[in-house]
Amino acid sequence: MNKREFLVQLRKGLSGLPQDDIEERLSFYSEMIDDQMEEGFSEEQAVAAAGPVDEIVKQAVAETPFVKIAKKRIKPKKRLGVGKTLLLVLGSPIWLSLGLAAFAVVLSLYAVLWAVIICLWAVFVSLGACAVGGVLMSIVQAICGNGDTALVMLAASIVCFGLTVFAFYGCKAATKGCFMLTREIAICVKRCFIKKEEA
Amino acid sequence: MDVQLKRGLLDVCVLAAIKNGDSYGYKIIKDMKPYLEMSESTLYTILKRLELSGMLTVRIAEHGGRLRKYYHITNAGLGRIEDFKNEWREVMSIYQFVVKEDDGNE
Numbered sequence: 001m002n003k004r005e006f007l008v009q010l011r012k013g014l015s016g017l018p019q020d021d022i023e024e025r026l027s028f029y030s031e032m033i034d035d036q037m038e039e040g041f042s043e044e045q046a047v048a049a050a051g052p053v054d055e056i057v058k059q060a061v062a063e064t065p066f067v068k069i070a071k072k073r074i075k076p077k078k079r080l081g082v083g084k085t086l087l088l089v090l091g092s093p094i095w096l097s098l099g100l101a102a103f104a105v106v107l108s109l110y111a112v113l114w115a116v117i118i119c120l121w122a123v124f125v126s127l128g129a130c131a132v133g134g135v136l137m138s139i140v141q142a143i144c145g146n147g148d149t150a151l152v153m154l155a156a157s158i159v160c161f162g163l164t165v166f167a168f169y170g171c172k173a174a175t176k177g178c179f180m181l182t183r184e185i186a187i188c189v190k191r192c193f194i195k196k197e198e199a
Numbered sequence: 200m201d202v203q204l205k206r207g208l209l210d211v212c213v214l215a216a217i218k219n220g221d222s223y224g225y226k227i228i229k230d231m232k233p234y235l236e237m238s239e240s241t242l243y244t245i246l247k248r249l250e251l252s253g254m255l256t257v258r259i260a261e262h263g264g265r266l267r268k269y270y271h272i273t274n275a276g277l278g279r280i281e282d283f284k285n286e287w288r289e290v291m292s293i294y295q296f297v298v299k300e301d302d303g304n305e
Binding site: 025027028029031032034035036038039049050051055056059060063 | 223224225226238239240241243244263265266267268
């Protein structure tokens, strides 16, 4: 791939981002390629050093705030005609309610996901409380002279303590996974906006 | 390595690369290469972040019939390097203690 082809592909990939961001990134890569060619590298080598266009685009999309992308998407390229505006207003009870319903469904699913994570942490806290409570109760039972009960409670609290340790790692991994999923969803939503823009 | 720690390290490395004089994108990567490999897209992100936080400024100058961006470190950037050196001194003393404890157990 030569420099021109690389920059054309990159511009296409970044087309959903604000115009000044696109120009700034393109001039950065253009300068990097020129500098490497000046050092004696071939054009192909200099382009290859920049990395795959897809990766650059993915990183750029991830770094750009959603608001900036949405702003560009919402901004109309040309003024809407009277007919289109009228249609948009008259149809608003349908598209607006459908849009809001779809948004509410997605939001609910996301909330459910976090609710599961909160439940897992609640299980972790309960197990921990059982472990501590079990030890205290076994002491009380021992003082009262119920040796067998005290022993059983101590054994149960040890089991609870073991489960608490396991639950902690499980909850930590699930929370981390949820954060990563959130990041991926954000990138996907941004890319959807960008693809619509390209179409 | 922890993401926040790595991000902080990379920021300081880029600032160190322009500490002794203005530099440009490709030269920064080239100067850092013996110590640290950094992709061009990562460098772009770091330069932008440092510019927005006032650690460096950018000027455009002509070079060989084309324009090139030069990055200049600000006082805030120099301060960040000093902070890093002080923080690292503490980390190194803790590291020495940890290593000493390990050696003692072996």
